[in-house]
Amino acid sequence: DIQMTQSPSSLSASVGDRVTITCQASQDISNYLNWYQQKPGKAPKLLIYDASNLETGVPSRFSGSGSGTDFTFTISSLQPEDIATYYCQQYDNLPRTFGQGTKVEIK
């Protein structure tokens, strides 16, 4: 199975800050990586697919980059509504695997 390692596991930032989350795959997954946002008590929501493509309707302050084994997710200017846990997910192979999540809080 492909292991996905996210860091940090949690972070606290101020409104307007730039926030960066990293995700590392245990083997080369090309660009077969997604990023999801999950708010408390809600289902996950797809934000970024193919490592860097923004899902329709997702604000442009969210972005993703990377390929191979190393990926980055960025919120360019943190907003109060961005408080959530963010997960990366690979779809190069079955089983699909997720990172352990990064909880984003407002300082």
Added chain:
Amino acid sequence: EVQLVETGGGLIQPGGSLRLSCAASGFTVSSNYMSWVRQAPGKGLEWVSVIYSGGSTYYADSVKGRFTISRDNSKNTLYLQMNSLRAEDTAVYYCARDDGSGSYDAWGQGTLVTVSS
């Protein structure tokens, strides 16, 4: 509008069985890849199973031989039959539509399964 609604969760004793349903609207289940993803309380997301549009099915090792994914095309509904349930199967179970590449672009609200005596 695409919508997924899961039902069937509840409290079940270890060793018991439960069937989850996921009723879809706004698209055709049989024309899409459909998955179950679960989340134990306070934990991360874990892929459980997928059924492809052609009918092939795949499972996580943790549930293989105990869970069965299926669909009813006439009801546009996805199912997860869960047998020999264990405490570690306790989780919120989500059904999700796979856009065909491995991205889950639609999710249900989830249904909680609690395995406990």
